[in-house]
Amino acid sequence: MLVAGIDVGATYTKVVLCDDGRVVGRSLLPTGFNFARAAERALSAALEGAGLRREDVGYVAATGYGRHMVPFRDLALTDLTAQAWAIHRLYPDARTILDIGGQNVKAIRVDERGRVRAFRLNDKCAAGSGAFLEKTMRYMGYTAADIARLAEAAQDPAVVSSVCAVFAESEVINHLVAGRSAEDVCAGAIVALAGRAGQLVKRLRGEPLYVLTGGLTRVPLMRRCLEQDLRVSFVVPPEEEGVYxxxxxxxxLAQERLRRTAQRATA
Incomplete structure (x- = not known):
């Protein structure tokens, strides 16, 4: 049976379509202010891209910041649980997951069965999340798609030391006014974000195998900074599976719920 997993994040909404354990479609769209509409639009985009119809979907599981705002969901679950399940299926030996998202950063420790045992979240300030980096890019006239390219071209990353988004933004503006390049400012923002994310892993007392997920898995500098700071190696899921x-x-988990329901019905 075709099922849909919908991750309604504060910045982006992602959808993955699965049929008998195979991924058959996916989509990623900006969330905006209306979570229900974002979920509907993202699901429609995934179905259209896969050549499927809405009536083909037999079960919908929602997760993420806006999971309870998806009116057509059959199941709502935390993104901690969803992340842990997916990563455990990809990497059974994984014990620490670091997810850098638009709204927050999560460090998750899981056991040998993929169950969440402990987690740490960043504070509520945007300077500790991907949203600050995207805002910095917009201020400089770029988009999130330019982050990796600019960061790799940096010669001398600018120092962004403030833990407050407002003050960090002022630092960015001051650097640009002083003539620093967009590449160095972009790289400096990534280094700062990596440092804050690394602190969560230290507080969690993470254990190997370490896996990095979230939109910033597309940025090689983020991974290098984390590995240098923590003196560990991170695995990044292939083909953007870390983003989704x-x-x-x-x-x-939707498929697992259906499987168990079918077993009880035939018992």
């Missing part, structure tokens, strides 16, 4: 990890986990 929560949606993928929600879809997999």
């Amino acid at each position: 990890a929560a949606a993928l986990g929600a879809a997999q």
